[in-house]
Amino acid sequence: MSKPLLEVRNLEKYFPIKSGIFQQTTGHVKAVDGVSFDINRGETLALIGESGSGKSTIAETIIGLQSATGGSISFDGEDITDLSESELEDLRRKVQMVFQDPTSSLNPRRTVEQTLEVPLKARGVPRGERVSKIVDLLERVELNPEHRHRYPHELSGGQKQRINIARAISIEPELLILDEPTSALDVSVQAKIVRLLDDLQGEFNLTYLFITHDLSLVRNVAERTAVMYLGQIQERARTEQLFEQPHHPYTQALLSAIPVTSDDEEAYKPQRERLEGEIPSPENVPSGCRFHTRCPYATDVCETDQVPLHAVDDHGEARCHIYDPEHADAFEDLPDVKTAAAQRSTSHE
Amino acid sequence: MTNASNSEPILNVEDLRVHFDSFDGTAEVIDGIDLTVNEGEVVAVVGETGCGKSVTMRSILGTLQQPPARIPTGEITFRGQNLLDASRVEVDRIKGRDIGMIFQDPMSSLNPVFTVGEQLTDTAQFGGNQDIGVLEYFRRKHLDGDREAARQRVINLLEEVQMPDAERILDNYPSQLSGGMSQRVLIAQALLNEPDLLIADEIGTALDVTIHDQVLELLNDLIDERNLSLLMITHNLGVARQLSDRVYIMYAGRIVETAPTEEIFRNPQHPYTQGLIASIPKLTGEEMADGIDGSIPEYIDPPEGCRFASRCPYAHDRCETERPELQYNAEEQGVACFLYDDVEPAPYDPPTLDETRDQMREKPADPDATATGDAAAEQSVGDLE
Numbered sequence: 001m002s003k004p005l006l007e008v009r010n011l012e013k014y015f016p017i018k019s020g021i022f023q024q025t026t027g028h029v030k031a032v033d034g035v036s037f038d039i040n041r042g043e044t045l046a047l048i049g050e051s052g053s054g055k056s057t058i059a060e061t062i063i064g065l066q067s068a069t070g071g072s073i074s075f076d077g078e079d080i081t082d083l084s085e086s087e088l089e090d091l092r093r094k095v096q097m098v099f100q101d102p103t104s105s106l107n108p109r110r111t112v113e114q115t116l117e118v119p120l121k122a123r124g125v126p127r128g129e130r131v132s133k134i135v136d137l138l139e140r141v142e143l144n145p146e147h148r149h150r151y152p153h154e155l156s157g158g159q160k161q162r163i164n165i166a167r168a169i170s171i172e173p174e175l176l177i178l179d180e181p182t183s184a185l186d187v188s189v190q191a192k193i194v195r196l197l198d199d200l201q202g203e204f205n206l207t208y209l210f211i212t213h214d215l216s217l218v219r220n221v222a223e224r225t226a227v228m229y230l231g232q233i234q235e236r237a238r239t240e241q242l243f244e245q246p247h248h249p250y251t252q253a254l255l256s257a258i259p260v261t262s263d264d265e266e267a268y269k270p271q272r273e274r275l276e277g278e279i280p281s282p283e284n285v286p287s288g289c290r291f292h293t294r295c296p297y298a299t300d301v302c303e304t305d306q307v308p309l310h311a312v313d314d315h316g317e318a319r320c321h322i323y324d325p326e327h328a329d330a331f332e333d334l335p336d337v338k339t340a341a342a343q344r345s346t347s348h349e
Numbered sequence: 350m351t352n353a354s355n356s357e358p359i360l361n362v363e364d365l366r367v368h369f370d371s372f373d374g375t376a377e378v379i380d381g382i383d384l385t386v387n388e389g390e391v392v393a394v395v396g397e398t399g400c401g402k403s404v405t406m407r408s409i410l411g412t413l414q415q416p417p418a419r420i421p422t423g424e425i426t427f428r429g430q431n432l433l434d435a436s437r438v439e440v441d442r443i444k445g446r447d448i449g450m451i452f453q454d455p456m457s458s459l460n461p462v463f464t465v466g467e468q469l470t471d472t473a474q475f476g477g478n479q480d481i482g483v484l485e486y487f488r489r490k491h492l493d494g495d496r497e498a499a500r501q502r503v504i505n506l507l508e509e510v511q512m513p514d515a516e517r518i519l520d521n522y523p524s525q526l527s528g529g530m531s532q533r534v535l536i537a538q539a540l541l542n543e544p545d546l547l548i549a550d551e552i553g554t555a556l557d558v559t560i561h562d563q564v565l566e567l568l569n570d571l572i573d574e575r576n577l578s579l580l581m582i583t584h585n586l587g588v589a590r591q592l593s594d595r596v597y598i599m600y601a602g603r604i605v606e607t608a609p610t611e612e613i614f615r616n617p618q619h620p621y622t623q624g625l626i627a628s629i630p631k632l633t634g635e636e637m638a639d640g641i642d643g644s645i646p647e648y649i650d651p652p653e654g655c656r657f658a659s660r661c662p663y664a665h666d667r668c669e670t671e672r673p674e675l676q677y678n679a680e681e682q683g684v685a686c687f688l689y690d691d692v693e694p695a696p697y698d699p700p701t702l703d704e705t706r707d708q709m710r711e712k713p714a715d716p717d718a719t720a721t722g723d724a725a726a727e728q729s730v731g732d733l734e
Contacts, residue, residue, distance in 0.1 A: 050557035050558060050559065050560075051557055156644045157398070158644065159644075186397035186398050186584065187397070187584075187586075187625060187628045187629050187640075188397065188624060188625060188628045188640045188641040189640055189644075190628070190640065191628040191630075191637055191638060191639055191640030192639055192640035192641075192642075193640075194630075194637075195639045195640070213557070213558065214630070215558075215632075216629075216630040216631065216632050217630045219630065219631070219632065219634045220630050220634075220636070220637060240634070243632065243634060253559060254558060254559065255632070257558045257559050257561070257562035258558060258587065258632060259562075259565070259585060259587025259588045259590065259591045260587050260590070260631075260632055261586050261587050261590055261614055261626055261629055262614060262631070263615075264633055265631060265632045265633055268632055268633050269632065274559075274562060274563060274566060275559045275562075275563070277513075278527050278529050278530070278560060279557065279559075279560075294559075
């Protein structure tokens with residue numbers, strides 16, 4: 001494989017907490033804390049996490065809506081961590097984003113045509129060609145060309161999201177960041193949008209960063225998946241691998257918490273205990289392993305020692321002491337997470 | 350209803366219609382639905398956005414704004430008493446004591462300017478007692494230790510819903526609670542006056558997966574312990590499967606299918622139910638269908654026949670003109686679709702779930718049709734919105 005399209009290295013984004021009459025900085029919300037990943041050209045990487053895990057902050061930092069506190073991001077070999085406004089404009093010709101709420105990301109006072117005209121103008125498409133371009137775009141996202149005269153309130157949620165996608169691909173970007181693109185939609189519409197995104201990816205050789213909280217959707221969209229918790233990647237693996245053999249206790253818990261619709265899936269889910277308690281506030285992250293307050297296997301080591309990502313197989317890494325040979329004896333008498341995961345995947349086959 | 354098993358219905362909705370008057374005409378949002386919840390039963394009403402499930406719930410609770418809403422026909426009976434005819438005071442009493450309600454968004458369902466304790470204690474003291482008068486109100490609130498006793502009741506209940514640190518929570522304002530905690534407070538509030546029927550609208554939808562899971566587990570335990578009947582409204586089939594005994598599938602203001610939960614997931618019959626189940630992404634990685642074409646028809650001047658006909662891969666002439674009624678082919682199992690009509694057989698055999706899934710996946714195999722003419726025409730028919 002050639003050089004990755006997007007490289008994120010040790011990305012950090014801290015938001016200061018200010019208090020008192022002088023607005024002194026009294027602490028930080030560590031929204032993103034040392035996140036690294038690559039995305040190859042034409043590939044889809046899924047970022048999974050619950051609220052407060054920092055997944056949307058990562059997206060905003062990549063596209064320049066937030067400036068990074070530390071670390072670096074490079075796109076196509078060029079460093080894009082700190083760009084000026086005009087450089088950002090150039091970047092956004094290659095990187096586009098589709099937001100979660102299809103309604104609030106469209107201007108209610110513009111018709112579809114007016115909305116789609118803006119990026120075309122920016123790209124320098126002559127006035128005479130714009131309408132035919134817009135018709136092409138609408139057909140590409142499977143909308144009736146007549147829809148171009150409508151206002152957002154005359155469209156359904158799925159149609160609005162198609163307009164957002166059309167707008168994002170209108171300037172032929174290389175990387176598309178999809179921030180929960182289907183979570184505001186019904187399942188029957190979600191399935192259609194997912195298929196559309198898949199078609200577009202094949203046609204334009206697009207690269208996707210797919211951000212979602214819905215693990216079951218990931219299996220249908222992404223080649224690789226990273227699971228986030230409180231600003232850190234807890235596990236990353238090829239998507240197949242992650243489902244067949246989840247290594248991190250958090251991933252296992254996430255998988256087992258999904259309400260499913262068939263007996264097959266019920267049997268497929270890892271048999272884990274329910275997670276106790278709530279997600280700690282990112283203002284005040286737990287010491288040691290960030291997951292230890294809810295982890296069913298946590299020991300003393302987890303409370304004190306920070307965990308690096310440990311390689312667990314050829315492609316996967318998990319941020320858990322269980323996979324550290326040094327701490328192997330600390331987890332000896334626990335039901336073995338590793339074998340439990342392995343057993344499940346064999347028994348299923 | 351005759352199809353109910355030996356246990357008594359606690360809530361029965363019969364031929365309910367709800368219309369909304371607007372300048373463009375009358376929107377027939379609920380078009381004759383029948384619904385039963387038996388004692389101790391958990392019933393789920395499942396449907397997508399705009400299918401009328403929230404309007405149904407509001408009609409049952411009497412919180413519909415009338416006008417613009419209008420209920421031309423229908424009967425909603427709770428333990429034999431018709432709620433639509435009952436006086437305001439009677440309805441309030443029933444809602445306060447016998448029916449508990451859990452609303453959708455836990456964060457906005459509590460009053461932000463009162464502490465949790467105040468709100469819960471008020472519910473405990475005055476739930477279903479709106480007509481007590483000023484003196485009695487004053488007595489209960491400030492004299493005789495009535496308030497103290499109610500507060501203790503609240504604390505006990507918060508502990509029962511596994512609220513950590515229940516006593517401290519009482520002095521918190523809703524903004525100081527997390528989503529999961531607010532949800533627990535709301536569940537406690539709904540249970541304070543020991544209702545027999547609980548109505549839950551999209552419970553836990555706004556919560557994270559792991560917290561959602563905890564809340565469902567809690568609800569499951571409470572139902573068992575207190576022998577509650579539950580009517581839950583949800584768009585998530587997975588949640589319905591986890592909690593309910595019986596499911597109603599709703600589409601465009603009508604019930605299109607009902608069956609015991611296991612049955613509906615094992616053997617869904619209505620093409621819409623099949624499409625819905627096939628569109629859900631699978632954990633096991635089986636390919637999912639490509640969703641259902643088109644969208645819900647307009648409620649103003651809706652199609653004459655089956656409201657799903659414009660999106661249904663198996664629609665034929667009869668579906669366009671005649672309304673399919675819910676026909677019970679087994680006890681507690683009914684479907685409103687002409688494919689299952691014995692008297693006048695349809696041109697197609699009833700499809701299985703797998704057939705529908707394949708059907709929905711085959712379409713894009715013809716890319717020319719998707720990009721141009723056919724799809725555009727199809728869209729404008731299906732897509733009346």
